[in-house]
Amino acid sequence: MPLPVLICDDSLLARKQVRKSLPESFDADILTAGNGVEALAILRSQEIGLVFLDLTMPELDGIGVLEAIKQDGLDCFVIVISADIQPEMQKRVTELGALAFIHKPVNPDKLIVILKHYGLI
Amino acid sequence: MSTIFSEEQRDCLQELINVAMGLASDKLARFLNTFVHLQVPAIELVNSAQIPAQFDAQYNSIEAALVSQGFLGSDGLRGEAIVLYQLDNAHRIAALLGYETDSASELEMLTDISSILTTTFLNGLAGQIDNQLSYSAPRVLSSRQNNVTAALIETACHWEMALKVDISYQLIDHSFNCDMLLLIPGEAVLNIQQILDRIVEEF
Numbered sequence: 248m249p250l251p252v253l254i255c256d257d258s259l260l261a262r263k264q265v266r267k268s269l270p271e272s273f274d275a276d277i278l279t280a281g282n283g284v285e286a287l288a289i290l291r292s293q294e295i296g297l298v299f300l301d302l303t304m305p306e307l308d309g310i311g312v313l314e315a316i317k318q319d320g321l322d323c324f325v326i327v328i329s330a331d332i333q334p335e336m337q338k339r340v341t342e343l344g345a346l347a348f349i350h351k352p353v354n355p356d357k358l359i360v361i362l363k364h365y366g367l368i
Numbered sequence: 369m370s371t372i373f374s375e376e377q378r379d380c381l382q383e384l385i386n387v388a389m390g391l392a393s394d395k396l397a398r399f400l401n402t403f404v405h406l407q408v409p410a411i412e413l414v415n416s417a418q419i420p421a422q423f424d425a426q427y428n429s430i431e432a433a434l435v436s437q438g439f440l441g442s443d444g445l446r447g448e449a450i451v452l453y454q455l456d457n458a459h460r461i462a463a464l465l466g467y468e469t470d471s472a473s474e475l476e477m478l479t480d481i482s483s484i485l486t487t488t489f490l491n492g493l494a495g496q497i498d499n500q501l502s503y504s505a506p507r508v509l510s511s512r513q514n515n516v517t518a519a520l521i522e523t524a525c526h527w528e529m530a531l532k533v534d535i536s537y538q539l540i541d542h543s544f545n546c547d548m549l550l551l552i553p554g555e556a557v558l559n560i561q562q563i564l565d566r567i568v569e570e571f
Contacts, residue, residue: 350390
């Protein structure tokens with residue numbers, strides 16, 4: 248069964264970069280969201296197994312999404328993909344439950360290592 | 369800007385700039401030993417002749433600094449990066465960095481901050497488009513009241529286009545706002561469009 252995956256980023260280019268970085272062997276149904284509000288609407292209405300989450304976004308940022316996921320007890324893995332690479336930010340998202348933190352622009356090799364590590368591929 | 373760039377080109381440029389801003393913020397955060405709250409910078413491409421009037425209201429009645437740094441890369445990518453900021457903002461940063469308050473070290477501090485902001489940002493931008501830039505030494509064009517507009521008129525007239533990047537750095541206990549302008553020759557716009565199209569096509 249394909250894994251339901253959500254790619255959340257306000258940039259179309261960034262969403263495409265993530266999609267293209269996923270290996271062909273990764274069996275996924277991919278949905279996209281352009282900001283945190285859209286992402287939460289999807290996460291609350293259907294089962295999503297994995298979220299690729301940007302941090303700096305309009306409406307609701309990635310930190311807000313992580314807080315809501317934690318508060319609502321939503322059951323999904325989150326991998327943060329962000330241009331905000333400050334160590335303090337990496338610590339914050341990890342504390343909020345994110346599995347991993349990847350710097351933008353996304354490096355496909357690093358992404359595959361993480362997906363393998365968590366048994367997602 | 370929508371008349372000059374297609375929506376896809378604009379989205380692409382915005383993302384390249386976001387990544388470059390992330391690198392510059394990280395550098396600034398390490399330099400100041402604090403956390404920098406990163407916001408999505410507003411970008412706009414305008415005719416450089418419009419620049420002095422656009423910043424006149426914002427900077428003419430306060431003490432402001434204007435620091436310029438030239439950059440040169442391959443494929444016709446060249447220009448002048450201008451960082452504009454309020455001096456009282458800069459003084460707070462200087463205090464954090466432990467600079468003395470005399471005017472000689474004020475110049476040193478202004479060039480140091482600008483160099484962190486500009487060089488890291490532009491290197492990050494160039495790296496994403498497989499280009500490499502070299503830089504001239506930063507020059508403080510104006511650091512006192514009333515001559516910011518004059519300095520802008522004098523500088524902007526050498527160029528045709530300007531990419532405005534509105535940057536706001538919020539530190540934990542205070543905020544630091546500055547404007548970055550990338551003054552570029554008209555033909556560079558076509559070059560940038562081609563680069564953006566190539567990246568859009570790639571994904």
